[in-house]
Amino acid sequence: MAEIVVVGAGPAGLMAAIRSAQAGHRCVVVEAQPTVGGLAGSFEVAGQRVDHGSHRLHPATDERFLELFRSRLGSDLQVRPRNGRIRLGGRWVAFPLRAGDMVRNLPLSFAARAALDAAAGLRRRRRRGADSVTFADEVSRRLGPTVAREFYAPYARKLYGIEADQLDRDLARRRVSAAGAGAILRRVARATRPQGRSFLYPRRGYGQLSETLADLAVELGVDLRLGTRVLGLRAAEDSVLVSLNGGLLDADAVLTTMPVPALAAAVDPSPPPAVVEALQRCRSRAVVLVYLVVSRDRFTPFDAHYFPGPETVVARLSEPKNYRDGDDPPGRTVLCAEIACWPGDELWQRPADQLGELVAADMARVGLEIPALEAVEVRRLPAVYPVYETSSMGDRATVDSWLRSLVADRIVSLGRHGLGVLDNLHHVLAMGEAAAQSVGSDGAVDEAAWDRSLDGFASHVVED
Ligand SMILES: Cc1cc2nc3c(=O)[nH]c(=O)nc-3n(C[C@H](O)[C@H](O)[C@H](O)COP(=O)(O)OP(=O)(O)OC[C@H]3O[C@@H](n4cnc5c(N)ncnc54)[C@H](O)[C@@H]3O)c2cc1C
Structure with a gap:
């Protein structure tokens, strides 16, 4: 079987390592930080475990991953009712949205205009369905101009640093799961019951999910090297030479979750100048x-x-x-x-x-x-x-096709930073699994299979 080097012990890399080991490959995971979990890791502040911002395990997580976590974590994996709220028009509205709370707390003028938009929704979708170019258009087409203008546009500006009409509609596809007012109403109906607004969360912080994956990987024989950074990846015939801050590894295949700009700087042969320039425009x-x-x-x-x-x-x-x-x-x-x-x-x-x-x-x-x-x-x-700027979507496509071309050199880039995508943890687990499954017994990567996986990942929609 093959020698596989996985770069990064975030959830994507750890799942890639687990599935590689289960398929019989020998596997080394190289992680730059002293702990596992990456963005999904936890650490202590004042004696309390905290995460990198708000993290929850979404119930949409595929059953096979949920089963893995349940079997390893037992009662430490808790089912919790969501209890958030949104500041809207100077008032607090429960989030996820609930019927009674909306009636009591949604600013009246907002609610009335959003309802009128929703009533006009079907006609609007028929008329402008094919026209959306920007995030602002697409959200307005689906949810109406009031919700788009008063909720999504300022939030998008705050998160992405540019106006909603300079963001590509692809962002709405990846980030806004509701297809229309009907979908929102169905969610409101669901969330009005406490069990319809639950999430999963481990007793010791979100990072406990990655820690349990790391434990499983080690039990399966994976060599987990923390505090070790990958500095270079040289593609040779049928192998990849991996240089670390302290040694070299000879791999039959590399599954990497390092950020694309770092990968571009590490890989030999270097990407063509057009790719380097495109990357600089992908902010x-x-x-x-x-x-x-x-x-x-x-x-x-x-x-x-x-x-x-x-x-x-x-x-x-x-x-x-x-x-x-x-x-x-x-x-x-x-x-x-x-x-x-x-x-x-x-x-x-x-x-x-x-x-x-x-x-x-x-x-x-x-x-x-x-x-x-x-x-x-x-x-x-x-x-x-x-930032999915309309002006940089061509550059993103250039970078994507370069990433696809690396597979012929047995380098597979995956995960949030390895593909430059927005995601949930359950999405990157699926990426890690698919990457491991695309590696054959001699380390050659099945390019067609990985291409199909990438096309599938494009349909991931981030859950809040
Ligand atoms: C604010 C915020 C909130 C989120 N909330 C949720 C949520 O509620 N639910 C949910 O499911 N998801 C959530 N996510 C998404 C989740 O954090 C990511 O999906 C997940 O962490 C991505 O995993 P990854 O393995 O692809 O990347 P990462 O977690 O970034 O892991 C990559 C790893 O690679 C290592 N690395 C990088 N370069 C090198 C190198 N050269 N050598 C060695 N190691 C290297 C890094 O140190 C890191 O550990 C949230 C993300 C953010 C930012």
């Missing part, structure tokens, strides 16, 4: 995560607060303690504020104490006074949201 938004340690047992009963509007810089505030029935220390809670920005800009560089003040001021503006702060910690994630 991603960064996220600054501000963790506030608050001297109170709970801040609110809610798991997450969403802020689509321009009145706050913060896009979402979550309270990890409320995602689980866990062993968190009493008398103290940690809040996590997510702030989207451009890598290197003024917000990105702002010191932790000033970011803490910014979040506190934002929250005071929406009536959420934060009591005495014990500490502020910050994590900076440089490339979180790929």
Whole structure:
């Protein structure tokens, strides 16, 4: 069987390693960080486990992955009722949306205009179905101009840093799952029952999912090397030479989840100049995560607060303690504020104490006074949201076809950063599985099978 090197011990890489080992391949996983999980990992702030922003395991996760997690985690995998809320027009609306709450709390003028839009929805879809070019058009076609203009447009601006009419409609396809007002009404009906708005979450934080995958991989004989970075990938005939910060590995095939720009810099032969130029035009938004340690047992009963509007810089505030029935220390809670920005800009560089003040001021503006702060910690994630600008979609296609061409050299790029896509954890698990299954016993990659998998991944829609 083949020698497979997997780059990255996030969920995509770990699932690729598990399926490789189960197929009988020898497998080494190389992870730059000292811990597993990548973006889906957990770590401690003030003695409490926290995630990289709000993370939940969605019930849409394929049954075979759910079964794996249930069998390994047992009662540590908890089923929890979602309990979030959205700040809309100066009011709080429960999220996921629920019928009674909408009647009581949706701003009246918003509700009336959205309902009129919905009534006109069928005609609008027939008339303009083929015309959508931008995110703004597509959301307006599906959900009506009121929801598009007053909810999605400001939220998109906050997350992606540009106007909704400069974002491609592909973003709506990947990010907005409701096909129309009917779909929203069905969701509202479902979420009105508590069991219709549940999610799964492990007792020790979201990272426990990746930790359990890593344990399984090691039990299956995978050689997991933490704190080891891949610096170069040289394609030779029927093999790939992998250079690390401390040694070399000779692989029959490489399954990599490293970010595409890093892959382009590492791979030999280098990508053609047209690909390098295209990559420079494919921008991603960064996220600054501000963790506030608050001297109170709970801040609110809610798991997450969403802020689509321009009145706050913060896009979402979550309270990890409320995602689980866990062993968190009493008398103290940690809040996590997510702030989207451009890598290197003024917000990105702002010191932790000033970011803490910014979040506190934002929250005071929406009536959420934060009591005495014990500490502020910050994590900076440089490339979180790929920005699907209409002007860069051609460049994204150029990069995609270069990634597809690497498969002939036995290098398969997958995962959130390896494909430059928006995703959920269950999507990248499917990618890891498909990548492992495309490798033959001699390490050659079945190009047609991987192409079909990539076409399938294009239909992934991110669940909130
Ligand atoms: C704010 C936020 C909220 C989210 N919420 C949810 C949610 O609620 N539910 C959900 O299902 N999903 C959610 N996601 C998505 C989820 O985090 C991702 O799907 C998942 O982490 C992607 O996994 P991955 O393995 O592809 O990449 P990553 O998790 O990024 O892992 C890649 C790994 O590769 C390593 N690496 C990179 N370069 C090298 C190198 N050169 N050498 C060695 N190692 C390297 C990195 O250190 C990292 O550990 C959210 C994401 C974000 C950003």
